[in-house]
Amino acid sequence: MTSSVLSAVPHGKGVAAALEQIAGPENVFEDRTTLASFAKDESFAPATMPRAVVRPRTAEEVQRIVRLAAESRTPLVPVSSGPPHFRGDTVPGEGGAVVVDLSAMRGIPRVDRRNRVAIVEPGVTFGELIPALAAEGLAPYLPLVPRATKSVLASMLEREPHTAPRHHWDAQDPLLCIEVVFGTGDVFRTGSAAGPGTLEEQRKAGGAQMRGMGPGQTDLQRLVQGAQGTFGIVTWASQKCRLLAKRREALLVASDSLEALSSLCREVLRVPLGDDLLVLRGATLAAIVGRDRAEIRRLRSALPAFVLHFGVDGTGALPAERIAYQIEDFAALAQREGLAPARVLEPRIRAVDLAAILSGPSAEPYWKLRETGACEEILFLSTLDRAADLFEIVRREAEHAGYPASRLGFHVQPTVQGTSCHCEVTLPYAREDAAQVRSVRRCLGTVSASLLDAGAFFSRPYGDAASEALRRDAVAARVVETLRGIFDPHRVMNPGKVAL
Helix, strand or coil: CCCCCHHHCCCCCHHHHHHHHHHCHHHEECCHHHHHHCCCCCCCCCCCCCCEEECCCCHHHHHHHHHHHHHHCCCEEEECCCCCCCCCCCCCCCCCCEEEEHHHCCCCCEEECCCCEEEECCCCEHHHHHHHHHCCCEEECCCCCCCCCCEHHHHHHCCCCCCCHHHCCCCCCCEEEEEEEECCCCEEECHHHHCCCCHHHHHHCCCCCCCCCCCCCCCCHHHHCCCCCCCEEEEEEEEEEEECCCEEEEEEEEECCHHHHHHHHHHHHHCCCCCEEEEEEHHHHHHHHCCCHHHHHHHHHHCCCEEEEEEEEECCCCHHHHHHHHHHHHHHHHHHCCCCEECEECCCEEHHHHHHHHCCCCCCCCCCCCCCCEEEEEEEEECHHHHHHHHHHHHHHHHHCCCCHHHCEEEEEEEHHHCEEEEEEEEEECCCCHHHHHHHHHHHHHHHHHHHHCCCECCCCCHHHHHHHHHHCHHHHHHHHHHHHHHCCCCCECCCCCCC
């Protein structure tokens, strides 16, 4: 560190005054209302009041804040998405922390149609990115119906899988390059963005920040992704984009057998066919398409156990022809598997309507909260051939914990060309119902432990799953701590959170 950040502050004024000098007094908050809004989230993480909230507007301000934290040993908690938060990673893990609210950094510095690349700052939400890309004939790769306040950059850092597995080439997709301020205060750019030259100089030379690996033989981006802000703060990221569909067509396949639909997914991706592909439990589909509590409950009781969604984008010179042959080939493939694809699924769920929902952020209230007002998640990776067995473990353990299986949400998102899949359990519950709270808390512990016993892989664990994953892999825990000692030697970056 070349100079002291605190040295420019009048004696006795401390960290708050230094933050005001960096970001301006209007962007530093110490009032109880603001602090309380960051002290807890929708998870069961213990509430901890931060000492202050700072809202930087530039990467330079972020760097100065990190250097101040390293010098003063002040914990920092980076937050880029708006509320509600779900996973405990934005709640301070210890007292005296400063929340770095990145929501004011809302720039989209570049949209490059030729290379299908866009650069976003951390405060940009999907609702803001979609029209910016559409103006250039592009669209983002979306996770499953993200909430309206979700940061695009945070979604990529959390490895939330997008819904188009045929376009998913690597576990990092659609993330390409990043600029990160490590806990040392040093700025580092990954991949082809690393240089030589500034971003503007790279653009003039034809660079597009498309390659995420490197520079050289390093791949520090993999340390930052999934690390819950424990290595540093990312100030921008470049991402892959898809062509904006001129038309869109979709089919739905219903089955009581998750195994049958998983098998169909494997065949579809082996060919490969289509764009969007995922399997939803009926309860999850009801939550996504239902507009209120009554409709969700009605749909949940009427929908089949599982539904596969197959979507095709009409792009290129012959969009109608592209759609037609892929729909025909998919229908033939499904029928060979003994399944019946349809454009409308009773009770009157239209495939094109679901495709439209999947192409944007969630309507309010957020679909995971729409029925009961609260929800917990369990996220893990496996392979498509094991998804059905792992769901049975989830269902059995949930029932043992007293959680009603009918309300249990589950979806399977194939990833990396179908070589693996993301599985997500959702547990909606009413916070005011003590019995429901107890059953959900039991579920979080027993379901995670049983899934780990069965070989499920928790690549980004939160809460009880994080504690259990670390307990079972002491070597990984030691390696992570060693790396944190290099990139965050003073342990100021989101202490108490898990980096795996």
